[in-house]
Amino acid sequence: MAIRLLVILIALGLLHVIPQLARWRGDGWFRRWVAQLADTSGSGRVLLALLLPIALCALLWWLLGLLLLGDLLQMLFSLAVLLYCFGPRDFEADLEAILKAPDAASREAAAQVLADDGDTVSWNAAALGVAIAYAALRRRFGALLWFVLLGPVGALLYRLTQTLGRDDTLRLDPGSRTAARYAANALDWPAAQLLTFTLAVVGHWEAVIGAWKRWHSQATATSWYSVGPGFLGAAAQAEVMIDIEAGDGYAEEHSDPLVELVRLRSALLRALLAWLSVVALIVIGGWVS
Numbered sequence: 001m002a003i004r005l006l007v008i009l010i011a012l013g014l015l016h017v018i019p020q021l022a023r024w025r026g027d028g029w030f031r032r033w034v035a036q037l038a039d040t041s042g043s044g045r046v047l048l049a050l051l052l053p054i055a056l057c058a059l060l061w062w063l064l065g066l067l068l069l070g071d072l073l074q075m076l077f078s079l080a081v082l083l084y085c086f087g088p089r090d091f092e093a094d095l096e097a098i099l100k101a102p103d104a105a106s107r108e109a110a111a112q113v114l115a116d117d118g119d120t121v122s123w124n125a126a127a128l129g130v131a132i133a134y135a136a137l138r139r140r141f142g143a144l145l146w147f148v149l150l151g152p153v154g155a156l157l158y159r160l161t162q163t164l165g166r167d168d169t170l171r172l173d174p175g176s177r178t179a180a181r182y183a184a185n186a187l188d189w190p191a192a193q194l195l196t197f198t199l200a201v202v203g204h205w206e207a208v209i210g211a212w213k214r215w216h217s218q219a220t221a222t223s224w225y226s227v228g229p230g231f232l233g234a235a236a237q238a239e240v241m242i243d244i245e246a247g248d249g250y251a252e253e254h255s256d257p258l259v260e261l262v263r264l265r266s267a268l269l270r271a272l273l274a275w276l277s278v279v280a281l282i283v284i285g286g287w288v289s
Contacts, residue, residue, distance in 0.1 A: 002283045003075055004148055008276065011082045015090065021083055022090035027163055034170055042175035046183060050160055057081065058153045081152035085143040085159040089113060091135055095265055099258065107258070117166040125260040126237045132261065133195075133236035136268050137229070138162050141275070142191040148279060158187050182225045192229030195271060202270040203239045211238035240264060 014021060034049050064073040094113050101107040108123040114131040115121050116138055121131040142162070146154035164170065165177075165184025172180065200208035215231040223230075240260045 001148070001279065001286060003071075004078070004151060005276070005279050005283055007075060007078045007082055008144060008147065008279075011079055011086065012272075014083065015086060015092070019090055019093050022087065022093065025084055025087040025089075027088060030160060030163060031170065034164065034172070038171075040176075041173045043179040045172070045176040046164060046179045049164060050157065050183075053160060054153055054157050057156050061152055078147075078152045082143065082147055082155050085147070085155040086139060087159065088116065088163065089139065091139040094135070095132070095261065098261060111257075116162070118168045123257060125240050125255055125257045128257045129236045129240035129260055129264050130233040132264050132268070133199075133232050137188065137192055137195055137232060138166075140272070141195050142188060144275065145191040145194065146187065161187050185228050186225040188229050189224045192232040194275075196232050196235045198271040198274050199235055199239055199267060202274060203267045204242050207238040207242040208235045211235045236264065239267065 030049075030053065033052065034045075037045050037048055040048060061074055061077055064070055064077055067073055094110070097110045097113075098107050101110050104123070108121075111121045111123065111128060111131065114128075114135040116135070119131075121127055142158050143155045146158040148154075150157070161180070161183050164172075165180040165182075196208065196212050200212070211234040212231045215234045219231075220226070240263070
């Protein structure tokens with residue numbers, strides 16, 4: 001666990017100092033592999049598409065451990081995989097592009113890249129907040145959780161499953177697309193639950209938890225895989241739109257998308273620090289015991 005925490009810190013630091021690292025996150029190799037499986041369909045195609053790269057990742061990580069300086073090589077391999085999985089686009093760079101856009105049309109166009117599943121992002125505070133929350137989940141927090149749990153294999157599984165389930169440019173038969181979307185939703189579920197709870201802790205508890213409860217009260221028993229984690233979007237929208245009473249009795253207006261982008265980005269940064277703090281406490285607890 002300590003090595004994984006170190007790898008996470010190095011990866012986040014490298015992306016902050018050298019954001020150009022995000023440019024090598026090409027997925028052409030995975031697309032070619034998925035295309036080779038055109039003779040199969042349904043869940044079998046999804047399983048085969050994921051099984052080979054995940055097995056190769058696990059095998060390579062194991063083989064590196066057998067070599068001289070194996071621990072160091074495994075750490076470097078884990079770092080490379082995690083950097084790849086913080087994608088497909090760089091989260092912070094896309095937020096900066098929105099903030100630095102010269103006019104409203106450019107800002108709205110820049111916001112569209114936040115939606116990895118091809119949905120249109122409307123230019124208003126609520127819709128932008130929802131898009132930011134999902135982008136943070138799928139480009140950062142989801143990969144982080146599965147990396148902590150399963151190492152580079154878990155992070156790669158999450159990244160490839162999201163690509164397979166949400167990238168509409170991949171040519172999949174209807175059965176494979178449905179199975180891939182179910183798998184992507186299932187892997188999103190635990191990370192989205194933790195992120196929602198963390199946003200409640202670092203933000204406005206009553207608003208976020210209230211939205212979470214309302215969503216779950218209307219959800220079906222199969223919603224954890226059949227639909228996306230809509231509770232995260234509802235929680236992000238509640239966090240963005242909540243009115244905070246000012247000292248003079250008036251309420252802050254939450255209608256400026258740029259203002260709310262900055263505010264939600266700050267909340268997500270606090271959430272990230274909270275996650276890292278919990279992992280650090282687990283590491284320290286292991287050392288003490």
